[in-house]
Amino acid sequence: MIQITRRAFGATLAAGAAVAVLPRPAQALDLASAKALIDRAIAEVNTVINSGKAEQAMYKDFEAIFAKYADVNAIARSALGPASRSASAAEMKAFTRAYQGYIGRKYGRRFREFIGGRIEVVDAKPLKSYFEVISVAHLQGEAPFDLRWHVSNKSGKDLFFNIIIEGVNMLASEREEVGAMLKQNKGDINALIAALNAA
């Protein structure tokens, strides 16, 4: 359904390019800005990896990059699933903060896999109400693999809200995981927050 033919895609790109030169509101999300966002995020991640800092300090930096380039509120709400609807505003705030730190540590721990590697943005295309930025990851000693970023400006800013690694959807995986953690804590969101802070 969303598979666009090569020609239609070319036409969309051309249309996108045409729109880009017209005067438009500063907030409008287009292919170029979606691509630029991911380029900047990747550059910052590489800077941290090559900084030679201690691991704990790196986790903090990764968390900051995540907070800067990702729509943490939307991701946290989606990861929490239905429970986010019954949670109070204060609980959501505490959960989101805990979740942000948890993500920084969880994915930060894997930073070694990226040492000496590079991620190259190759394309971007509109998808439903957002954009998909397509990149290729070249990691040492591995065949290049497909890495996609879903970028939206619904929050008022260009931010990514999902990453697809070789077809594996980060948000879907996070939902499954946070759902399982919530179940382990018998549905108690405060216990879940404590578990996230400890993880």
Added chain:
Amino acid sequence: MMRRTLISELLQNLGKPVAVAMVAASGLAACGTAVADQGINDPYEQTNRAMHSVNVGLDRALVKPTSKVYGTIVPQPVKTGVANFASNLSLPGDVVNSALQGNGEASVRNTFRFLINSTLGVGGLFDPAKDFGLAQKKTDFGETLYVWGVGEGPYLEFPGLGPSTVRDAVGTAVDFAANPVSIVLPKPESYYATASKVGSKLGDRDRYSETIDSVLYDSADSYAQTRLLYLQNRRFELGQPASSDGDDFIDPYQE
């Protein structure tokens, strides 16, 4: 169309991979069209979860420690050679499957890969074909079934073999039973083939150790994580277009 129904009937019955192969061989290739699979179909979850615990136990007690030893004591060039050797021996099967999928280009490519690597690559220890621009295009009978229009079927987890689906399990069984290499190779040589395959798997377990450990040991529900990862990655591998209404495209702004 009728044959397709027959296939699905047969697939309900895991014990009959041979019958499936026979139906397949009778020329079904032209009749089905690949359909995208969505969501999670796991009616055997209870059994699968029991198998998953067995697999985690196996990994903890045997596979992981062995792979650590393999990864530490075997020098990198040897590990690469073992992996190349194993993957070269899977090429004849890839040639057959690509042909069954009607993918002539991949079939020819895999044929040349096999010829070049078996000769210039010293029996498959090296991969010079890659330098000729013939990169590996892995496939299997599970993919062939997908191309023929067979649905994924329920999710399954097998002890020792890990995650699969009914379609992929039938594919694995057919690939195993009809592997041209094991049919042709005489006794001692076929053991080398098996040994290299084990070595190659251990090498992978060691190389992707952080990823695998994080899924198996660090997640709150490692069964659910494994299932999700397997299904999504397998569908991606098969080139299935991601469905807009499934889990593949979550739009957190429309929830």
